[in-house]
Amino acid sequence: MKWLARRRAWVQAAFLVVWLDPLMLRMHNVCGPVFHCYSCPLAAFACPIGVLANFSALHLFPFAALGVLVAIGAAVGNAVCGWACPFGFMQDLAGRIPTPRFRLPAFAGYLRYVVLVGMVIAVPYLWGEAHALFFCRLCPAGALEGAIPNTVRMARAGEGLHLPSTAKLVVLGAVLVTMLFTQRPWCTLLCPLGAIFSLFNRASIMTIRFGADTCRSCGQCDKMCRYGVLPNANVNNSRCIRCLECTRCKAISVGTVFSPQPPDAPSGPAAMGCGTCGDTEHVSL
């Protein structure tokens, strides 16, 4: 898995090709597992969050959409965010731009659940899809992948200029700017789909294992993680997108719940920041 972790960007690009519907099948009756607006001219599947929000507005329980999310979440947890999501891929690419980066506090991740419960479920259920806080009316993925391309397409076809709403463009602009100064701001702060998948990190078949007997408390895994997770403290943290960068350390590995587990990890963060672990056999960087 270590060689795959080094090529994560290629896997993300391969998934992007799938979501962009190369065969022009337009299977919008199938709910996909990633954050990709179905109004995108190249969308292969329906966006699960859009389906959840619209079904909530219709007062219908979304069996098919939830079934997809629960099945995939139970299988791989938040790995969908780290390996398949096109919006996350875009943020990872922006993360490679050499700008000063700051880490968001851990508690900021709870805002995702507020967005999920509020804007995806409660607002549509109570006030319908016409409400200003209906999630799709503010979604940055919808603005970037659907509204803007369709605005351009309609203008070129002579159908007039129909600009997206100001609120939608403001949210998109804020996400695009924030991407330059922190890693995956949308995923960390506001993504409702990430909020759903993060619940499965502790209850998925795929699991990250931490070998406390192998760990030398050097803190390198903390430096390797770009998303503010402390692998040596809580390796299946809900904020972890399972990018597997930390598996470059031999103490951390990927496995399944069916394989024997190593001894439990020590509680609390291990010694960090010493930077003296130069044992290249222990940590292959």
Place this chain on the structure above:
Amino acid sequence: MAGFRASIQVAYRADLGAGLMKRAMRVLVPSTLLVAGVCALVYGNAVRHVPVLTEVMVEKDTIILERPPANWPGNTGGGRFGPGGPALPPPPPRPKRVKAQVAEEQLLPTREPQLVREVTVGGVARQEDGSYKLTHRAGEAGPALCPT
């Protein structure tokens, strides 16, 4: 001493039991969730139907009243009073039984995949009485984009 050994054995068995329980939960919980997700997916795609009011074109026997032709002889004043005489009133319209395409609202069971497709373009609306209605005629393309 025997009591001490017994307490150690009980503690060992309890610890072993707790470890087995923990391991079992670690396997059971994700497996159960996976099965539940697959079941929900199968149910939503294959079993579940939601009644939706849909406008369909049906062929029905209907009666139309034919208008008299515009150039019927009475218009020219060429009736029994001869040319130049007063124009006769047109004959009453004659009913004619024909088959015509008529728009009719029917409550059709709609599968969830179709509902998923319709909500992506705002093709389904919930009415005040709680029923659902398709916002376009069945068989037509429907709206092209999500209304948001």
